[in-house]
Amino acid sequence: MSLAVDLAPGREPGLRLRNPVMVASGTFGYGTEYAGLVDIQRLGAIVCKGTTLRPRRGNPTPRTAETPAGLLNSIGLQNIGVRALVREKAPIWAKWSVPVLVNIAGESTEEYAEIARILDEAPGVAGIEVNVSCPNVAAGGMTCGVDPVLAAEVTAAVREATTLPVMVKLTPNVTDIVSIAEAVVGAGADALSLVNTFVGMIIDINTKKPLLGAVTGGLSGPAIRPIALRMVYEVAQAVPVPVVGVGGITDTVSALQFLMAGAAAIQVGTATFVDPNTAADIIDGLGDWLEREGISDIREIVGAALPKDA
Amino acid sequence: MIRTDALVLSNTAVAGDIFLLRLRAPEIARDAAPGQFVEVRCGSTLAPLLRRPISIHRIGPRAAGYAPDEIALVIRVIGEGSRLLSRLREGDTLDLLGPLGRGFRLFPGTRRVLLVAGGLGLAPLVALADEAIAHEVNVVLLGGAETACRILPPQYLPPEVEYQVCTEDGSLGACGMVTNLCPPYLEWADQVFVCGPEAMLPPVVDQLRALAQGGRRLPVQVSLEARMACGMGVCLSCVVETRHGLKRVCRDGPVFDLTEVRVW
Ligand SMILES: Cc1cc2nc3c(=O)[nH]c(=O)nc-3n(C[C@H](O)[C@H](O)[C@H](O)COP(=O)(O)OP(=O)(O)OC[C@H]3O[C@@H](n4cnc5c(N)ncnc54)[C@H](O)[C@@H]3O)c2cc1C
Numbered sequence: 001m002s003l004a005v006d007l008a009p010g011r012e013p014g015l016r017l018r019n020p021v022m023v024a025s026g027t028f029g030y031g032t033e034y035a036g037l038v039d040i041q042r043l044g045a046i047v048c049k050g051t052t053l054r055p056r057r058g059n060p061t062p063r064t065a066e067t068p069a070g071l072l073n074s075i076g077l078q079n080i081g082v083r084a085l086v087r088e089k090a091p092i093w094a095k096w097s098v099p100v101l102v103n104i105a106g107e108s109t110e111e112y113a114e115i116a117r118i119l120d121e122a123p124g125v126a127g128i129e130v131n132v133s134c135p136n137v138a139a140g141g142m143t144c145g146v147d148p149v150l151a152a153e154v155t156a157a158v159r160e161a162t163t164l165p166v167m168v169k170l171t172p173n174v175t176d177i178v179s180i181a182e183a184v185v186g187a188g189a190d191a192l193s194l195v196n197t198f199v200g201m202i203i204d205i206n207t208k209k210p211l212l213g214a215v216t217g218g219l220s221g222p223a224i225r226p227i228a229l230r231m232v233y234e235v236a237q238a239v240p241v242p243v244v245g246v247g248g249i250t251d252t253v254s255a256l257q258f259l260m261a262g263a264a265a266i267q268v269g270t271a272t273f274v275d276p277n278t279a280a281d282i283i284d285g286l287g288d289w290l291e292r293e294g295i296s297d298i299r300e301i302v303g304a305a306l307p308k309d310a
Numbered sequence: 311m312i313r314t315d316a317l318v319l320s321n322t323a324v325a326g327d328i329f330l331l332r333l334r335a336p337e338i339a340r341d342a343a344p345g346q347f348v349e350v351r352c353g354s355t356l357a358p359l360l361r362r363p364i365s366i367h368r369i370g371p372r373a374a375g376y377a378p379d380e381i382a383l384v385i386r387v388i389g390e391g392s393r394l395l396s397r398l399r400e401g402d403t404l405d406l407l408g409p410l411g412r413g414f415r416l417f418p419g420t421r422r423v424l425l426v427a428g429g430l431g432l433a434p435l436v437a438l439a440d441e442a443i444a445h446e447v448n449v450v451l452l453g454g455a456e457t458a459c460r461i462l463p464p465q466y467l468p469p470e471v472e473y474q475v476c477t478e479d480g481s482l483g484a485c486g487m488v489t490n491l492c493p494p495y496l497e498w499a500d501q502v503f504v505c506g507p508e509a510m511l512p513p514v515v516d517q518l519r520a521l522a523q524g525g526r527r528l529p530v531q532v533s534l535e536a537r538m539a540c541g542m543g544v545c546l547s548c549v550v551e552t553r554h555g556l557k558r559v560c561r562d563g564p565v566f567d568l569t570e571v572r573v574w
């Protein structure tokens with residue numbers, strides 16, 4: 001039985017994962033933090049915290065709040081910057097068998113390209129996830145992910161700057177996610193991941209003020225799952241590259257739904273906070289499910305729920 | 311640090327809306343240090359979703375009357391998560407992640423410690439009192455709360471502790487803020503440990519400043535609270551400003567030197 005998938009089949013050496021279960025950016029740190037608790041080498045891949053050219057302080061606190069079956073966050077891309085990442089983190093990853101992708105965010109197209117160039121040389125980096133979808137920063141981030149022209153421009157610049165596999169992470173805060181997806185694939189993305197968080201807010205009725213320091217934040221967790229699933233279903237029909245499904249996945253059943261909607265792989269985010277072993281449990285669960293169903297290759301179920309004429 | 315299903319041994323209403331949970335959690339009892347906390351899964355459904363950070367209140371191997379494989383938590387009912395915890399019964403299991411964070415540091419030469427607790431800030435300080443007593447250190451614990459039913463009764467504390475209480479409404483002990491009780495003990499103590507609402511810190515800082523002018527520099531450690539999502543140091547929800555930049559309360563704390571977090 002095979003759980004292996006390749007997220008950049010058009011590229012040498014590709015982005016081969018031993019299973020389709022990844023952990024999402026911003027919810028697994030640099031991979032080292034959970035190492036004592038989770039057998040991280042079993043994971044399909046790890047996506048590290050969103051990384052910018054220079055270190056960033058992030059947003060004022062409070063930065064998180066719980067909502068029904070969901071989590072609002074406005075971390076604001078606090079991170080150590082790409083140079084410290086290459087110096088301090090990538091050498092650790094180079095010794096691991098699990099592939100690590102670096103999630104990157106720039107304030108301009110040039111900055112995205114610059115970060116990609118710096119990563120291109122770094123041992124230990126298996127690929128780049130281009131974050132054109134962070135809702136929690138003023139410049140860059142989501143502003144370029146809501147515009148097909150800008151999103152394509154950033155993708156092309158990153159594509160130009162590196163030979164690493166390039167996956168572009170889309171924001172759901174758009175009217176027509178398919179048009180963005182098509183533009184980004186046209187500009188050379190090897191794969192797409194979707195979705196990032198939905199902009200939302202919460203008000204503290206005692207202070208009569210927004211609870212989050214940054215006023216708004218991004219909603220994640222099971223609350224967003226049906227919308228994320230619908231978007232994956234739409235995008236998977238429209239583009240020829242692998243799509244990675246993200247949003248509210250908590251267990252094997254929800255992971256299978258995304259695979260059947262056309263996702264070649266999935267990412268677990270918020271659910272890791274609830275149970276650090278969620279991703280590992282899903283890997284086991286997928287194996288068991290395939291065995292029960294008598295299916296020998298996970299790729300056979302990818303897109304099983306898509307319209308047959310698609 | 312592990313994830314484990316602890317067995318609930320008892321759940322007792324100890325005061326007003328405060329509950330004492332005794333749990334069998336051998337690995338956590340073995341590994342925990344005073345000042346560390348656990349992340350508790352309050353239910354098994356998707357709401358409440360996140361774990362709740364709760365201080366470790368007693369650590370079996372050090373706590374009189376506890377088995378070596380036990381820990382205790384004290385819970386104040388705030389919202390849905392803590393309400394679910396307050397309803398646990400003997401024989402239930404509780405999903406814990408821990409022990410987490412950096413605890414209090416009791417220096418080898420210390421003979422007298424002052425513990426200053428605001429509300430349930432008392433919880434981790436009692437684990438520290440147990441530790442201090444085991445090292446034959448004298449302990450004064452000052453406990454303050456809004457009102458009498460928020461004060462942990464003395465029978466739940468180690469008998470060696472000198473326990474002084476006060477309430478903001480005067481319904482038990484002295485009337486006022488717990489920090490008002492500090493001054494005489496600041497002359498006496500070798501180390502001070504503070505846990506409670508942020509509002510406790512400015513008066514403590516003022517008192518220490520006065521003391522420092524007289525040439526006495528007292529080492530003070532403070533345990534901070536912050537909104538947490540992961541408790542593991544990955545999400546960067548719980549950051550505080552320190553002399554060395556932003557630090558994570560869940561991983562770099564919750565215990566910090568006062569001089570790290572307050573310039574005085
Ligand atoms: C390091 C640490 C140790 C703690 N130790 C204890 C303890 O020993 N006993 C105890 O009763 N409480 C303790 N608390 C506070 C406890 O975590 C909250 O009271 C609890 O999370 C409330 O959850 P709820 O669902 O009942 O309330 P809700 O208000 O419904 O919770 C909603 C959200 O806000 C968060 N939240 C609410 N109040 C706090 C708070 N004061 N601090 C941080 N997050 C909060 C919750 O975790 C949750 O994510 C501690 C907090 C921290 C950070």
Ligand SMILES: Cc1cc2nc3c(=O)[nH]c(=O)nc-3n(C[C@H](O)[C@H](O)[C@H](O)COP(=O)(O)O)c2cc1C
Nearest residue numbers: 024025026050073131195196220221247248269270
């Ligand atoms: C605390 C937190 C921090 C996040 N940081 C990032 C980030 O730096 N870059 C990014 O592309 N996505 C980030 N995300 C979004 C997640 O990677 C994921 O897309 C989103 O949470 C939806 O998945 P989930 O419902 O499984 O959590 C973050 C999410 C959370 C909860």
Ligand code: FES
Nearest residue numbers: 541543545546560
């Ligand atoms: S709670 Fe996530 S980093 Fe502290």
